[in-house]
Structures are given as C-alpha cells and as structure tokens.
Amino acid sequence: xxxxxxxxxxxxxxxxxxxxxxxxxxxxxxxxxxxxxxxxxxxxxxxxxxxxxxxxxxxxxxxxxxxxxxxxxxxxxxxxxxxxxxxxxxxxxxxxxxxxxxxxxxxxxxxxxxxxxxxxxxxxxxxxxxxxxxxxxxxxxxxxxxxxxxxxxxxxxxxxxxxxxxxxxxxxxxxxxxxxxxxxxxxxxxxxxxxxxxxxxxxxxxxxxxxxxxxxxxxxxxxxxxxxxxxxxxxxxxxxxxxxxxxxxxxxxxxxxxxxxxxxxxxxxxxxxxxxxxxxxxxxx
Numbered sequence: 410x411x412x413x414x415x416x417x418x419x420x421x422x423x424x425x426x427x428x429x430x431x432x433x434x435x436x437x438x439x440x441x442x443x444x445x446x447x448x449x450x451x452x453x454x455x456x457x458x459x460x461x462x463x464x465x466x467x468x469x470x471x472x473x474x475x476x477x478x479x480x481x482x483x484x485x486x487x488x489x490x491x492x493x494x495x496x497x498x499x500x501x502x503x504x505x506x507x508x509x510x511x512x513x514x515x516x517x518x519x520x521x522x523x524x525x526x527x528x529x530x531x532x533x534x535x536x537x538x539x540x541x542x543x544x545x546x547x548x549x550x551x552x553x554x555x556x557x558x559x560x561x562x563x564x565x566x567x568x569x570x571x572x573x574x575x576x577x578x579x580x581x582x583x584x585x586x587x588x589x590x591x592x593x594x595x596x597x598x599x600x601x602x603x604x605x606x607x608x609x610x611x612x613x614x615x616x617x618x619x620x621x622x623x624x625x626x627x628x629x630x631x632x633x634x635x636x637x638x639x640x641x642x643x644x645x646x647x648x649x650x651x652x653x654x655x656x657x658x659x660x661x662x663x664x665x666x667x668x669x670x671x672x673x674x675x676x677x678x679x680x681x682x683x684x685x686x687x688x689x690x691x692x693x694x
Contacts, residue, residue, distance in 0.1 A: 468665040475621060475664065479612045482656050483524040494654050495527035497679040502531055502608070505682060507648055507692045511605035513550040515565045515597060515647075518574065518582045523623075525610045526652040536570060552597040552604070554627075555583045561626040565597040598634070603644035607632070609651045609673060618672035618685040619664040620651055632671040648689060649673045655680070 502508050516535070519528040538548040552565035556577065566584040568574065573594075574582040587593055597604060609628060613621040622628055632649065639646055651673040658678060675682055675689035684690045 465667060468667055471665045472621060472624070475659075476612055476624065479621070479657060480524075483654070486524070486654065486656065491524075491654070494679040496530075498526055498652055498654075498677050499528070499530045501677050501679075501681060502650075502652070503534060505677075507606060507650075507689075511549060513552075513600070513602055513604045514606040514608065515552045515554075515604055516608040517610045518553050519610070520581050522580070523610075526654060528608065528652070531608065532571065536568075550602075552595075552600075553584055554631075555586070556627060559625075561630040563627040563631050565631070566594040567597070567600075568594070598638060603639060603642070604635070604647045607635075607647055607649045609649060611651050611653065611657070611673075613657045613659050613664055614651045614653045614673065614676050615659045615661050615664050616676070616683055616685065617661045618674065619659075619661075619666055620670065620673050621659075621664045626669070629669055629671050633669070636671075646688065648675065648692070650675045650677060650689075652677050654678075 514535070516528055516531060517525070518532070519525045532551070532553075535549045535551050550567060551569075552567050553574075555564050555566050556562070557564060566586070568584050573584050573588065575585045577583050584594055609620070611620045611622055620628075636646070638644075649671070653676050655678060658676070672685070674686040675684045677683075682693070684693045
C-alpha cells in the first residue's frame with residue numbers, strides 16, 4: 410500500500426546521512442520572452458516561491474496520509490509480535506560494536522501509547538554503568554529528550570537513573586530540569602565531549618535513510634542543531650540510528666522529504682542492522 414508514492418517521488422538511493430531535496434522542489438522559473446516589455450514580465454522569484462510552496466504543501470499532505478496509515482498498522486500489530494520484535498531490536502543494539510564502543514549517547518524514552526520500539530532494556534543497560542563525575546571512560550553518559558514548548562524546541566539532558574524521569578502533561582517520561590539536590594542537569598549542547606550515537610524513534614523509515622516523524626519537527630530541528638555544533642567544534646559526526654518494527658520499513662522513495670529532514674545512518678530492525686551511510690558501513694562488523 411506504500412508504493413503509490415514511488416512514482417511521484419523518484420529519488421535515487423542516498424547512502425550518506427545528508428539532508429536532501431526532492432527533485433520535485435526544483436521547478437524551473439517561467440520562460441520570459443525577450444520581446445515582452447520589462448514592465449509586463451512575470452515576477453520570476455514570486456512564481457518560483459509559489460511553485461515551491463505548492464510542492465511543499467503536497468509533500469506535507471503525503472506525509473499526513475502516510476502517518477495515518479502507519480499509525481493504523483501499529484495499532485493493530487499483534488502484541489506478541491510487538492514484544493518479540495522489541496526484544497530482538499534491543500538485543501541487536503546491545504551487541505552492535507558501535508553501541509559497545511559508544512561513551513556518550515542520546516536515546517529516547519519509549520512510550521507505550523505512541524507504540525514506539527521499546528528502549529527500556531537499552532536504558533537499563535546503559536544506566537547500569539553510567540559515566541562517573543563527567544568521565545565517560547568509566548561508563549556511558551546518557552542524554553534523553555525533554556520537550557520545552559510547542560515550537561519544535563527540544564533539549565537532551567543527562568540522567569544517571571530512571572528515577573530522574575518525571576511524567577509530562579502527556580504522561581510521557583522526561584528528565585526533570587534539575588536533579589534531586591537542585592543542580593541543573595547538563596544539556597548535551599553544552600557538553601565538552603561529543604556524542605557518539607543517537608538512538609532515534611520514528612513512524613516509518615526506508616533503506617535510503619529517510620525518516621518519517623510524528624509531524625512536530627522536534628528531532629529534525631534538534632539533529633540539525635547538533636550537526637552544526639559538531640562542525641563548529643570539529644567533532645566527528647555521531648551515528649544516527651533509527652529503531653524500527655518490520656512494518657515500519659517502507660519501500661525506497663515512498664517517504665517524501667524536504668530540505669529540513671535529517672536522514673539516519675543506519676536502521677535496526679528485528680532482522681538485523683541495515684547500514685546506510687558510509688560511516689555506518691565502515692562500522693559494520
């Protein structure tokens with residue numbers, strides 16, 4: 410049911426984790442006849458802007474339709490199958506060399522009501538041996554998301570225990586802004602060491618790295634900011650890894666994208682790791 414978008418979004422396979430722009434957004438400006446008086450010439454910039462706006466609206470419409478279909482499929486996913494795939498995905502991550510070697514990482518707190526791939530076992534393992542006194546060499550330093558407002562503003566704050574989490578207004582667990590003694594939690598954007606790994610949620614993914622979020626833009630906005638920070642500090646790019654149930658993997662080209670969408674470097678499915686970008690392929694065992 411996913412393939413009807415393929416014809417309308419013909420984009421070649423992308424293996425690098427770079428933001429891309431579909432060819433449908435690059436509409437040529439209207440042709441201007443040389444003999445036409447200058448005062449009667451159409452406003453090329455305005456026309457191009459309108460064309461791009463129309464294409465963007467069509468992309469947003471397609472994303473909305475796809476989100477509805479994926480949510481429906483997740484709603485009717487067999488609970489026993491979901492549990493099996495949750496366990497398989499987490500086991501694969503725990504055995505992955507890029508996870509074992511990571512010392513500082515960002516991961517989401519899975520939410521049952523959102524039907525996200527479970528991360529509870531991953532978080533338990535990470536927090537079993539947290540970094541001590543800011544030193545990541547003795548363990549893994551973990552940052553988890555906290556939504557600040559409705560304008561796609563999200564932070565990643567350091568926690569050392571699941572007890573550091575509180576339920577927000579939507580009953581989703583997030584880190585409290587301060588720890589139990591009143592100290593402000595470290596924000597990953599102010600950290601002195603780079604993040605090695607991001608474990609990312611999504612409604613759908615494809616094997617070229619496209620990710621369909623829930624429409625709020627929180628992750629894409631945050632990931633772009635972190636990429637800019639890494640470039641400014643001359644840090645190695647972190648690995649962006651999406652966790653996905655089998656039914657969330659789409660055919661290539663089905664998920665429409667814009668310039669603001671961030672691609673993932675690899676996917677972890679119940680069947681194994683799918684490396685996409687060169688950096689992910691290099692880290693493949």
